[in-house]
Amino acid sequence: MKKALVIGVGPLNGLGGQLCRKIAKNNFEVFVAGRTKLSLDNVVNTILNDGNKATPLEVDATNENQIKNMIKEIGPGLDFAIYNVGNNTPGKIVEMDANYFRESWESGCFGGFLFAKEVIKTFISEKTAGTLIFTGASASLRGKSNFGAFNSAKGALRNLAQALAKEYAEYSIHVSHVIVDGGLAGERIKKRISNFDERVKEGKLINIENVTDAYMFLYNQSKHAWTFELDVRTSQENW
Amino acid sequence: MKKALVIGVGPLNGLGGQLCRKIAKNNFEVFVAGRTKLSLDNVVNTILNDGNKATPLEVDATNENQIKNMIKEIGPGLDFAIYNVGNNTPGKIVEMDANYFRESWESGCFGGFLFAKEVIKTFISEKTAGTLIFTGASASLRGKSNFGAFNSAKGALRNLAQALAKEYAEYSIHVSHVIVDGGLAGERIKKRISNFDERVKEGKLINIENVTDAYMFLYNQSKHAWTFELDVRTSQENW
Amino acid sequence: MKKALVIGVGPLNGLGGQLCRKIAKNNFEVFVAGRTKLSLDNVVNTILNDGNKATPLEVDATNENQIKNMIKEIGPGLDFAIYNVGNNTPGKIVEMDANYFRESWESGCFGGFLFAKEVIKTFISEKTAGTLIFTGASASLRGKSNFGAFNSAKGALRNLAQALAKEYAEYSIHVSHVIVDGGLAGERIKKRISNFDERVKEGKLINIENVTDAYMFLYNQSKHAWTFELDVRTSQENW
Amino acid sequence: MKKALVIGVGPLNGLGGQLCRKIAKNNFEVFVAGRTKLSLDNVVNTILNDGNKATPLEVDATNENQIKNMIKEIGPGLDFAIYNVGNNTPGKIVEMDANYFRESWESGCFGGFLFAKEVIKTFISEKTAGTLIFTGASASLRGKSNFGAFNSAKGALRNLAQALAKEYAEYSIHVSHVIVDGGLAGERIKKRISNFDERVKEGKLINIENVTDAYMFLYNQSKHAWTFELDVRTSQENW
Numbered sequence A, B, C, D: 001m002k003k004a005l006v007i008g009v010g011p012l013n014g015l016g017g018q019l020c021r022k023i024a025k026n027n028f029e030v031f032v033a034g035r036t037k038l039s040l041d042n043v044v045n046t047i048l049n050d051g052n053k054a055t056p057l058e059v060d061a062t063n064e065n066q067i068k069n070m071i072k073e074i075g076p077g078l079d080f081a082i083y084n085v086g087n088n089t090p091g092k093i094v095e096m097d098a099n100y101f102r103e104s105w106e107s108g109c110f111g112g113f114l115f116a117k118e119v120i121k122t123f124i125s126e127k128t129a130g131t132l133i134f135t136g137a138s139a140s141l142r143g144k145s146n147f148g149a150f151n152s153a154k155g156a157l158r159n160l161a162q163a164l165a166k167e168y169a170e171y172s173i174h175v176s177h178v179i180v181d182g183g184l185a186g187e188r189i190k191k192r193i194s195n196f197d198e199r200v201k202e203g204k205l206i207n208i209e210n211v212t213d214a215y216m217f218l219y220n221q222s223k224h225a226w227t228f229e230l231d232v233r234t235s236q237e238n239w
Helices: A015-025 A037-049 A064-074 A097-125 A149-168 A188-190 A196-201 A208-220 B015-025 B039-051 B064-074 B098-125 B146-165 B187-192 B194-202 B208-220 C015-025 C037-049 C062-075 C098-125 C148-167 C189-190 C196-199 C208-220 D016-025 D037-049 D064-074 D098-125 D147-169 D187-192 D196-201 D206-220
Strands: A002-007 A028-032 A053-058 A078-083 A131-137 A175-182 A228-232 B002-008 B028-034 B054-059 B078-084 B129-136 B175-182 B230-231 C003-007 C028-032 C053-059 C080-082 C131-137 C174-180 C228-230 D002-007 D030-032 D053-058 D080-082 D131-137 D174-180 D229-232
Touching: A002 A064, A002 A097, A015 A037, A015 A053, A015 A208, A028 A037, A028 A064, A037 A053, A037 C053, A053 A064, A053 A078, A078 A097, A078 C208, A097 A131, A097 A149, A097 D147, A131 A149, A131 A208, A149 A175, A149 D147, A175 A208, A188 C062, A208 B208, A228 D098, B002 B015, B002 B064, B015 B028, B015 B039, B015 B054, B028 B039, B028 B064, B028 B230, B039 B054, B054 B064, B054 C053, B064 B098, B064 B194, B064 C062, B098 B129, B098 B146, B098 C098, B098 D080, B129 B146, B129 B208, B146 B175, B146 C098, B146 C148, B175 B208, B208 B230, B230 D016, B230 D206, C003 C015, C003 C062, C003 C098, C003 D037, C015 C028, C015 C037, C015 C053, C015 C208, C028 C062, C028 D196, C037 C053, C037 C196, C037 D196, C062 C098, C080 C098, C098 C148, C131 C148, C131 C208, C148 C174, C174 C208, C189 D016, C208 C228, D002 D016, D002 D064, D016 D030, D016 D037, D030 D037, D030 D064, D037 D206, D053 D064, D053 D147, D064 D098, D098 D131, D098 D147, D131 D147, D131 D206, D147 D174, D147 D187, D206 D229
Parallel strands: A002 A028, A002 A078, A028 A053, A078 A131, A131 A175, A175 A228, B002 B028, B002 B078, B028 B054, B078 B129, B129 B175, B175 B230, C003 C028, C003 C080, C028 C053, C080 C131, C131 C174, C174 C228, D002 D030, D002 D080, D030 D053, D080 D131, D131 D174, D174 D229
Antiparallel strands: A228 B230, C228 D229
């Protein structure tokens, strides 16, 4: 049984949680990595109840030693890895604390570097034609007022992902970047807006299950025709 | 049984031919449209031999009346349409005949306009949440020496496709653009290069079967998380 | 005295007219090309009254013979050429006449091909390290609902311009593309909106004089550090 | 006399040094900021010998307190600021030390955040319609094998710059990003390659004097038609 690793897992009905569940259903042993033990356990238990395999890994994505230990714990057989860390970090630059800007980059990009480095080293040493996917956003492609920190971190991650895609293609390692353009119909937004159900019904929030299908599609591509980047949005998105 | 239409079909082992075959296998009645009767018949017969349904439609994609008649012949039930017309048109601008430049645009973009107009009118009048996909190229995104005509036509098609994607999203019509980055392992290149088999073996040409999977993936997306654009290339492509 | 040619000249206080006047002030003999004799004469007379040199050339930019004749009439010494043709062409694709779409491309892109071909041939045959600038728009970079025809034509022109920039750099010919992002404070918009003066005062329309400075800046660049593309917009533009 | 500040100044014949000299010639008191006292003094002395005004400021661009103190030392009247910090940082990701990746971002982007924050705060508090320019590279726009760290840092800086441009346009503050595409004919490359003079003669390296003209052009633009981004390259660049 092949192993998959998703880092940046929060609530079960968030993108990270649903990626884990979908991948587990596709016959992977899934390693569920994130900062909050309770959330990880919830995702793992759901997967186990589905009759599939999952293991929680409590980890800070921006800590190199923790990333290295995580990879060791997983052991041989890793074939699919997803970097799904990094929340939106709104705010005007002139009012922004330097640490806030730095932390936006640390979770949004630096952790992606640490993760990619260890994952790809593992793929190469095990001669695995593995897949590594990064979660991006429309913010990855441009800067916008009030979102300078997030735009910057996401732009940094995207260029890194593209460099990785080119750098490790010769090892048959597939690196992809998914542009999630809009709000996801998951826990995070549910907590933030009052009319969540209405917005879901109107089709204004991205269906997470459908997004996880896109990640599986990317995983299943052959090196004879693979995709670096695709975008996902609802039909209602104004772009 | 839903109907699909692919325009720009040449040899069986080209992208158009293989799109038809793949879509037919996915339980569509496929309308196989192109300029050369012999090629269309070959594709159609192969699909019939597979036990699936197909009809040839001899048509010039740049002729408005022929496009309109084609849509009439197909009749109700169209759900999936692909514009796959437009070959590469190399040449330096200062040495280029004006008609050559014009024809590059006519097949590369104007036919796409005619096609999209009739297909989308049909989707709207039949209240079909249909899918319309355009075949693009790396040329869609930039200009390059010796390829001004092709770059220009493909850039024109891409901006048109993006405008369509936004304009008809409210009708739940999904418009996509596939960036094919590199040579396809099909008849066209086979005829042009001497070491075709070697290049296929080395993985330097894009596997057409895999590309058709990407088109099916786009077709199967829901409007709650759909993709406007994705790229496909081999692991060996220098990009 | 070096010669300059601007095609796509309408009213004096439009971009074409002001480009002519600014270039003439910079010691060029300016050839003022456009479709409407009256407008051309107005621009030419103003330049002559400034004490500078100008000649009107009545020409349809989409007609190859007229373009060729125009170049002949100018004679030797052409050093600077600007393609400024192509108005916005709004409209939904499903309601659009095929000729409207075609004409949008013919003025927006095909004329640019005809113009570039003859201008660059002249530059090469006269061993002139000339400059050729195309007027673009934000529409050059993407598609948007209701602007499919214009987006498509402008995207086509941009990719052509980029191909030309690369193709003729070896002849020290400088090809540039100016992205005008927003409405210009000129005759065209003045006629269309009722609160023109108010909008100018509020700084919401692009100052044409300032745009012409950007064209002169591009002209004056050396081949050791030249620019393919720059954007211009007001501080009030929402982008 | 207006004040200008350039951070990221090294040798006199580098981009930072020549920006200082050019700006000083345009009647600014120039503050010359960088890490190496000797280099700063050399630039300052040259400017003083030209009969213009300059002051050295020894500063680490990635240190918030030093940036804040630098702004205090300059005092009122700042009108023009340039962030020119961040060298290329080649290397494969799997072999790269985490600190190397981090430092690439710290000088390439984080320092730009610190600098922009203090500069813009000063502009706003003094009601100055100032100009802030960032030095970018072709690396700002994409990822490439062996340059993941640099691509990532430069992509981060570009998105930040674009967010700033939009965020502070309402204060009439002009934020720009210059894409330097290729090697500069300056000290850094002179030290690295053996055939420097030959390459300069062949026109293969970007003329720094010409680049400084582009920065002055951006400074001189009005808010009624200003530029966010322009690229500069030689006619010999392969792009």
